Amino acid sequence: MEVSWVELIKLLISTGVCWTNFVLIDTYFGLPRKPGVLGAEVIGKTLEKMGGDLNGGYFMGNIVCSPDASAGTLMAAIFYYLLGFKGGLIATLLVYIGNRLCNDPGYAGTFGTFSATVIIHLLSGFIEPRYFIGGMIMAIFTIQGLYHVGASKVLGYIGRKLGMI
Amino acid sequence: MDAVLLLIGVISFVVGLRVFLTKNRVQRLLYLCCLNFAISALIALYIKSPMGGVVAAAYFIGSTLSSNAIAHTIGKVQRLEGRGEW
Amino acid sequence: MDIVISTLYLGYILLIFGTLGVILGPERRDPFVRLLNIEIPALGVMLIFLAYNHTLALMTYIAINSLIVLVFIRTIIRKEELEA
């Protein structure tokens, strides 16, 4: 069970691509501006009480409470790994239905899935699609699983830098 | 076992232990969201056929729906207890 | 160890520890806590069905087990309303 350097470099590149994709699309469609449902508001208020940023907390709560561009990127990677390019279009339809179930307009998830499919198709020459699944898990771990207060500060800084709050 | 499976396994074990050890309820919900991502990816990597993708999508949509309901109820209970303390 | 054998023993362990948790667990006087504890032996029975390849029994048990919760919750709330 040895891990070569080429695999690690591919994993790091795919982590960066997935992180940039879903954070930029979610910020552009206005997730940190307002909480969509009651649960996102609770998560944002709690993280602000613990010393984090309010708008970053709204961002993380919206990721938990409805399938946004993060779920769209994961679904696009899985269906591209299993079915090829037309699997990405099926994943777009599934994410749209899931967004409708969670009482959300659903533009961020649909657009994020489609852009992730196009990016994976463009990069599939030298990075296989299964590395994007691992890269997406690593990207969601750095936001939701490592250190919540610091992650909310970083997300709030990015949102203010893009002028979307 | 290559690098992708090793990475997902280590992440799911770490997140599972942190769900058990954390005391705050909201942080526990955030870790649970990360664990749902990891299990969905593991299902798709274990069954290498289009039916596995359908199972992963169904599991992910269902778990997102129920964690939405849990977060909503946490908000309701906090509002109720806050009014009770007044 | 094979996966079938480990699933079977895990089901037995869940059945025994879940039953002990229902009987001796913390705050067992509350009926809602006891209803939530009783989900664990049910899940142990599901694992035993899974280890013996009883697919139809497993499917029926899962569907009925999530519908019987409705009846129990209705009963607990009605009892609490009548005692008040």
Added chain:
Amino acid sequence: MKVGESGNVELLPLVSIFCIVIGCIGVILNTHYLDKIIMLEFLTGGLIGLIVSFYYLDVAILTSIVEPVSTVILLLGSLKYIYIKRSRRRYSSKLPVLGK
């Protein structure tokens, strides 16, 4: 848990068994209702992973569709139960004052 031909260890059954054991201890030891329901969600994730590792895909789809219904019913019931218990306790704490 199963050791394959080339010495590999399958990862999905290992993670599922870990989730089930940790979730069993967590459901019994926590005492607040919401903590118990979160741990029950964790336990059900492990069950679905173990069903998938036996290649019963139809049962897995049915479980992941039916399980949020059960969670929503439990959450609505616990919310109403907390509300009834709180209102009854406030009423009965006023009652001895009137009795004196």
